Amino acid sequence: MNLEGGKISSGQLTFLTAAFIVGISIIIAPGGNAGRDTWLAVTGGFFISLILLWIYLGFCRRYPEHTLVEINDIILGPALGKIVSIIYIWYCFHAGAMEIRIIGEFTATLMSETPVDIFLIVLSITCAFAVYHGIEVLARCSVVLVIMLLVVKAFVTILLFPLTDLSNLLPILDISPPLFFKSAYAAAAYPFGEILLFMMILPFLNRPQEGPRSLVKGMSIGFLLLVILAVRNTAVLGPMGHSITFSSLSAVRMVDVGDVLTRMDILVALDLITIGFLKVTFFYYIVVLGLAQILKLRSYRPLVVPMIFITYIFTVSSFKSGIEIPYYAYNVWPLYSIPFEIILPLLTLLIALIRRFPQAKSSKGGG
């Protein structure tokens, strides 16, 4: 725990969680496969993820002073624990790479002649800078940026009222149940289930007992925002919605108030880049912090720069083209997340129950 000297308040954790939940879901609706019923899929996903959160928090309550990596070490033993921790870190690394790639693809759609690498590199450097300065900086950024996000979203959504036709949401649930559950589960896996990674930072709260409440509050803020966006986009885009790449962008482009308040699409890009920055930085932070704890380093800072390079290369090489991403995000990623978000935590819980929640050995600074 001496890796991170900073402390964050529970209020900051709420905003950080909200930013984490929203992330790039501003532009790619979670559970978007459900079409008109996306908002219901998001709702379903949220409630599924609350069950998962309850499991995760079960660990945190028993080990309030330990991060996920340390908990694995304690419950599974040093060898197996480290393997499991590395698997989690890999998941975090992969999710962060996906995230940053989608931000790059979005900006590249807007500016089709600029190579996507430019966006990726600039964003990576900014994130690296934030990671270098630790969790406190990230938490303080998130307060400012999330408030800005909420204000901008409210502004644009109000401007879209004249185009909002709520009857486009009807009929409700006219899709096959398997498709609905698939979509709801996709929303649970991404972004709600990734809340698992917050087990890495809960010990850095100045009042750890308030952590669970802040997490649920932040998740609820993010969830409400995503539902409002899903409802708004469906109401504005109607039957066109299912073929549109970035529905928020297409909806916001329709804003035209008296020929003066038009061309608001840059606001979507602004939101995406600020919130995406928070989320990517969080992923990076978890990756370097986790690696440092596994390797028992005295500081995570030496890892930041190499990690940025590795992520960048992985990001660029993980997809041949942007066309693959929507398919991958809706069909592959939810399944890919199952072992990390459900199976591994459940197995760990099972072992912990069998071993009756072993306590940490006296070596307090072991992590």
Add this chain to the structure above:
Amino acid sequence: MLNRWQQRLLAILLIGLTLTCSGCWGRRELETLAIVSGIAFDTAPAGKSEVYVTVQVLRIAKAESNTKGSPNEQKGYVNVSASGATVHEALRNCTHTLSRRLFLPHNLIILFGEDLARQGIREYLDFFWREPESRDTVWVAVTSGKAADMLDASEAVETTPSADIANLIVTRQATSFASGVNMHELGMRYASKSAAPLTSYLAVKKDNGKNIPKITGTAVFDQDLKMVGKLTNRETRGLLLAINQFYKGVAVIKNPGGEKYASMELLKTTSSMTPEIKNGKLQMQVKVRCTSNVSEAMGDTDLMSPEVWESLRRREAAVIDNEIMMAIARSKQLNVDLFGFGDKVYKKYPRAWKQIESDWQEVFNSMEVKVDVNTELQRSGKLISPLIR
């Protein structure tokens, strides 16, 4: 480490650098752009199956200085034509005769010649829905004759014909006798379950040897985006009244007890369409509610009596009811669902819809539509009764 002053200096330096050295990779300066203000598509000449496009480009310096000067002066725009296998190729081919690259975000209007519209415009639209540079707020219209000619019509008020046409579409709201449809609304109707896609319709009015564009009625498409017919002004207004897209307009009625006419200015109109299944039969209930002012009474009827007031109100309702019935009849005759009734049915009765979806048009053609118009008169303007000597 840097001391405090050095830190500040560095910060100022960095901020200065970002302000002066920033730029955009795909930057295009104003003087290298050909700002497109209108695009017209026509059937390719001489039996070729190509996309044939005419693009109206602003000459910015001219457009500003051209304040209705001498007719010999250069115009504020230039029209360029090109062809290609696809829309994008045709647009790019414009650079063969135009020295600048086309810039689409300020495009106002996409026109289709009627011949082309009747052959179908589906394949022309994908580009505009897909291309990030093109906005979905662009107006779409069908023109009588060649669309390219419309881009060369005499400009009336604005600096370019395309801006003129775009403003015609905006100001049509004064009468609601014509539809105004942008790419977004066209897409919504095309992607919907049953609503027939619509666009504005532009005719040409000859005036002293000049061609002047005139907006009139609506062009109607079938589900494959092939134009199937036109609506007259009154049919268009009936349609807009029923689908709650009516803006402003004047209802002309016969004066009670006289041959002369009176005008009702429609102020606020709201309407709803509700499907109803009664005894296994589908029917549609159209409810229109409007408030209006008496804006003119050409005869010398005294408006001070409640009977006259009531009579005016009922006559106005009859006019509106008649226009909606005309639109419904026309819709059945053209064999399309102008109103999007099918979508209403789908939203309210998704199960019943599945059974009738395949032969919806027949169901629609034989469906009973009940129109219920409720009018309310508010004021009679500066006069209570006409001036009589």
